[in-house]
Amino acid sequence: MHTVIIGNGILALTIAFRLSRRAAAGDKISIIGKRERTGSATLAAGAMLNSFAEIESGSLDSELDLYRFELGHLATKMWPKFEHELIAAAGDCLPQGCRKCQGFQGGGCVDCGTYVVNNTAADDLDDENFDAILAALRDFNEPHELVSPKDIPNYMPDQRHRATRALYIHNEGWFNPRLMVEKLDAILARDHRIAFVEAHVAKLEQTNGTIASVLLEDGQRIEGDHFVVAAGAAVSALMDNSNLGIELQRIFYGVGVSIEIRSPDHRHTKCIRTPNRGLACGIYSVPYISADCNDHILLGASNFMSPTPYPFGRITSVESLLKAGMEQINRNFYRADLVRVNVGWRPTSQDTYPMIGKTSIPNLIVASGTKRDGFHMSPLLSEYVAAMVHGETVDKRFEVFAPERKPIRSLTREQAIRKATRHLTSAAYQHGFTPSKSRMPDQVERMFRDDLETLHDQVGAFDWGIPPEMLDMYRYGHAKP
Ligand SMILES: Cc1cc2nc3c(=O)[nH]c(=O)nc-3n(C[C@H](O)[C@H](O)[C@H](O)COP(=O)(O)OP(=O)(O)OC[C@H]3O[C@@H](n4cnc5c(N)ncnc54)[C@H](O)[C@@H]3O)c2cc1C
Numbered sequence: 001m002h003t004v005i006i007g008n009g010i011l012a013l014t015i016a017f018r019l020s021r022r023a024a025a026g027d028k029i030s031i032i033g034k035r036e037r038t039g040s041a042t043l044a045a046g047a048m049l050n051s052f053a054e055i056e057s058g059s060l061d062s063e064l065d066l067y068r069f070e071l072g073h074l075a076t077k078m079w080p081k082f083e084h085e086l087i088a089a090a091g092d093c094l095p096q097g098c099r100k101c102q103g104f105q106g107g108g109c110v111d112c113g114t115y116v117v118n119n120t121a122a123d124d125l126d127d128e129n130f131d132a133i134l135a136a137l138r139d140f141n142e143p144h145e146l147v148s149p150k151d152i153p154n155y156m157p158d159q160r161h162r163a164t165r166a167l168y169i170h171n172e173g174w175f176n177p178r179l180m181v182e183k184l185d186a187i188l189a190r191d192h193r194i195a196f197v198e199a200h201v202a203k204l205e206q207t208n209g210t211i212a213s214v215l216l217e218d219g220q221r222i223e224g225d226h227f228v229v230a231a232g233a234a235v236s237a238l239m240d241n242s243n244l245g246i247e248l249q250r251i252f253y254g255v256g257v258s259i260e261i262r263s264p265d266h267r268h269t270k271c272i273r274t275p276n277r278g279l280a281c282g283i284y285s286v287p288y289i290s291a292d293c294n295d296h297i298l299l300g301a302s303n304f305m306s307p308t309p310y311p312f313g314r315i316t317s318v319e320s321l322l323k324a325g326m327e328q329i330n331r332n333f334y335r336a337d338l339v340r341v342n343v344g345w346r347p348t349s350q351d352t353y354p355m356i357g358k359t360s361i362p363n364l365i366v367a368s369g370t371k372r373d374g375f376h377m378s379p380l381l382s383e384y385v386a387a388m389v390h391g392e393t394v395d396k397r398f399e400v401f402a403p404e405r406k407p408i409r410s411l412t413r414e415q416a417i418r419k420a421t422r423h424l425t426s427a428a429y430q431h432g433f434t435p436s437k438s439r440m441p442d443q444v445e446r447m448f449r450d451d452l453e454t455l456h457d458q459v460g461a462f463d464w465g466i467p468p469e470m471l472d473m474y475r476y477g478h479a480k481p
Helices: 008-023 064-093 125-139 176-188 233-242 315-330 331-335 374-389 398-402 413-430 441-459 470-477
Strands: 002-006 029-030 110-119 142-148 163-175 194-197 203-205 211-215 220-221 227-230 252-262 271-273 286-287 296-300 303-305 336-350 355-358 365-366
Touching: 002 008, 002 203, 008 029, 008 064, 008 176, 008 365, 008 374, 029 413, 064 163, 064 176, 064 374, 064 398, 110 125, 125 142, 125 163, 125 413, 163 271, 176 194, 194 398, 203 233, 227 374, 233 336, 233 365, 252 315, 252 413, 252 470, 296 315, 303 470, 315 331, 355 374, 365 374, 413 441, 413 470, 441 470
Parallel strands: 002 029, 002 227, 029 194, 110 271, 227 365
Antiparallel strands: 110 163, 142 163, 203 211, 211 220, 252 296, 252 303, 252 336, 271 286, 286 296, 355 365
């Protein structure tokens, strides 16, 4: 059996790893993607393993969102064992940066412990979301504690941006994603059944209702039995080019910037983050470590939606991340060194839910749409996709994310408008909005609301709501109503 995987980010690599565990002697797995991985979300990620810290007010209200949370929670639990499997499989080929690694026991590119801070840098959406995180931690009996912000190691915000509350989540950790990719590359390269093809796929080719091959941009053709499209945000471009006669909702480019800094005087040992706010994940700082370096930190992350690949980080994203890092995490970062600015494309589906599963073409699976937590979800998603390749059924409920579904409309019009108004207002405060001492906050809120009502009318969204991240994609006609 020859499985062809298109893409080489965290999903493609972990799927290949899972398949290699099940592969027979004569099986073959090809991983197609260029080594530089332009726009790879994986390389720009935190990569935090958050399920509780990502909770927002109302985000567990529907059965579907509760299920999605359940999957994230399960992924958190799967990581320690999965990481052990990877280390065991690596044997003596672990990259240099992993040489002191004992998985989640320390010494490597992964560790646990996340502080969520509730500060006043944006608006009271932060308070609501902080309360929602705390309530969920209690409801699910997840180990956590309320802590005094002054006890958070290496947390030294500017006085005006200090937190008034904070909590510590014991089991939510993070990875150095570059090291993880290096490690997976090394593990997979030592398996003679796996081939890395350093190329870009131009299209998939269909014969008699199944995919027969992929055509590479250099004209080379690769035939296979099973095809897994794990090309991140580029999935729609590839599927459009391939003209396969199946309809998938569009995957957009959630352009995100993260910034790696070196801070020898103020090293991090734990992740510090705010709740989600302003249409993104707030500000966070994560230790960005390996065996050779324990003084790098990743500051993240910005987000804006684009219908096409966007290669650069916007100045405003870089400026606001650096400013927020100095003001809200540690004012001493002003004398840290700037190591690298990452730009990654979060694969974000029109309805913002994952797009993962079999298609109506029997040997074609799509794995994308992971938006903000594909790294964290990869042990689980890779296991599910490997099972699908082998014709096994996974959790029936997972079919809700099938690639050919109609866009899920999980918000009513009123819920969507309320949520978007909250997030737009939060974003405005986050970026320096200072209203005059009059009715201005109410007026601005009304202005957002009026604009959102008009937009909903224009796209015919009368009994459903536009996901807040997708407002501009609907506004400018990139998302189909
Ligand atoms: C700034 C930022 C911060 C993030 N933080 C977190 C976090 O803290 N935790 C978390 O879990 N997630 C986080 N994410 C999201 C996470 O990174 C993604 O969900 C995940 O990495 C998606 O993985 P992927 O393999 O699907 O896509 P990608 O990593 O984007 O990989 C896709 C690969 O496919 C290749 N490719 C594209 N088209 C083709 C083609 N035609 N032929 C061959 N190859 C192709 C690309 O070059 C790329 O290398 C973050 C993302 C960003 C941008």
